[in-house]
Amino acid sequence: MKIATWNVNSLAVRLPQLLDWLAVHQPDALCLQETKLTDDKFPHAAITAAGYQVQWFGQKTYNGVALISKSVATDVVRNIPGHDDVQARVIAATVEGVRIVGVYVPNGQSVESEKFPYKLAWLTALRNWLETELAAHPQLALLGDYNIAPEDRDVYDPVTWAGQVLCTPEERAHFKGLLALGLHDSFRLFEAAPKHYSWWDYRMLGFPKNKGLRIDHILVSEALKARVTSCVIDRPTRKNDRPSDHAPVIAELS
């Protein structure tokens, strides 16, 4: 089973690339973030024509998530139950017996912004909900754009980024809180080295200079960890014409 996540930064722009990507990689489940489409405009027909099931949850202009799967997705949940939020950031469902939770964690903008406490409160709500999800679904994967670089080795210039949003101790503590639930960072099961990133700023020649951050993650539960045989960042997709600023992340399960 192959599961993946990709922040497409506008599905209206990236739909042709998505269809190409599905044909090449044939994932069993793919979580999308930043679709930036209201539900009435979601291109479900093109995705089903490609042989996939799809669940979606969007809003105008910003955010928006979707879950694409080869087999039927059941018990679909949109956003965090009990956590009032006008922003569309979560879609979860069960695919082939695995609970797939796709998230677009708030960016936070800057530590001084009012968006930063919103991010931290959102992460607290996510953790609390996941605790019950994990109890109900021992085989669980949490995939998405976390907008958190967990450690300095996930940052091209840790000195410059120290204390800045995506790298603050508070955000990293929230990431560790997710690990404390018994989740494991799939990528780090196989690769300990720095300089592996999933996002590169469009500005300042970020990608050509490999000035990036690893902020897109696939965390897996204890039960699922035993099934993970690989986890890679799909850098070539970041080289597309009109690329998203994020590369997909892919994990293989036995």
Add this chain to the structure above:
DNA sequence: ATGTCACCTGGTAGGTGA
């Protein structure tokens, strides 16, 4: 060295978010 990209509104540019 904030150098890009995508969205909106209300334009034929400017503001916002990432």
